[in-house]
Amino acid sequence: MSQTEQVVLLSDDGSPVGTADKFAVHTHDTPLHLAFSCHVMNEAGEVLVTRRALSKLTWPGVWTNSFCGHPAPGESMEDAIARRAERELGITISRLEVVLPDFRYRAVDASGIVENEVCPVYRAYTTDAVAPAADEVSEFEWVEPQSLRNAAAAAPFAFSPWLVWQLDELSAQPAPTDLPTTLEDTQ
Numbered sequence: 001m002s003q004t005e006q007v008v009l010l011s012d013d014g015s016p017v018g019t020a021d022k023f024a025v026h027t028h029d030t031p032l033h034l035a036f037s038c039h040v041m042n043e044a045g046e047v048l049v050t051r052r053a054l055s056k057l058t059w060p061g062v063w064t065n066s067f068c069g070h071p072a073p074g075e076s077m078e079d080a081i082a083r084r085a086e087r088e089l090g091i092t093i094s095r096l097e098v099v100l101p102d103f104r105y106r107a108v109d110a111s112g113i114v115e116n117e118v119c120p121v122y123r124a125y126t127t128d129a130v131a132p133a134a135d136e137v138s139e140f141e142w143v144e145p146q147s148l149r150n151a152a153a154a155a156p157f158a159f160s161p162w163l164v165w166q167l168d169e170l171s172a173q174p175a176p177t178d179l180p181t182t183l184e185d186t187q
Helices: 077-089 145-154 159-171
Strands: 006-010 016-021 034-039 047-052 068-069 094-100 103-109 114-118 120-124 138-142
Touching: 006 077, 034 077, 047 120, 047 145, 068 077, 077 094, 077 120, 077 138, 094 159, 103 159, 120 159, 138 145, 145 159
Parallel strands: 034 120
Antiparallel strands: 006 016, 034 047, 034 068, 047 138, 094 120, 103 114
16 A cells, blocks of 8 residues: 655745645645656767646646656655655666756646645756657657757747746756766766
């Protein structure tokens, strides 16, 4: 039997103030909580984008970053990201690095459900074949980062709001030039 997933609740200054059930927290009045986003790259310098499953509570069927999640109370961010990479995409990741440490957003889905997160953004690498969980991801594509930025700018409604905002912030940063060329380089 699976355990109920918990999230870490935060004060406005980002300090932990408690925990709550993930599904009970995501409502029309979602309290601020801790999350993360991860952009996964491959050896060709492409980024993995995923289309959210139609069964998702918020933003069903929209394209987004590789994966997102919430660290459990007491779980390190690194462990939470590795856990979600395996759960959502069936992959292992390496060379995890924070690229937007202070990313924070609030967005309201068409259904009225609110996302309200302090959500550091990470980049990671994989050489694994993607095997997505059907309850998380309906489609995925490896795309050139500039093509993704162009598509999100041209049709932001087709993408999660957090991805659009992250791409805006990431576009101000230089692209990584030290992409791995072999599996050994990623460990």
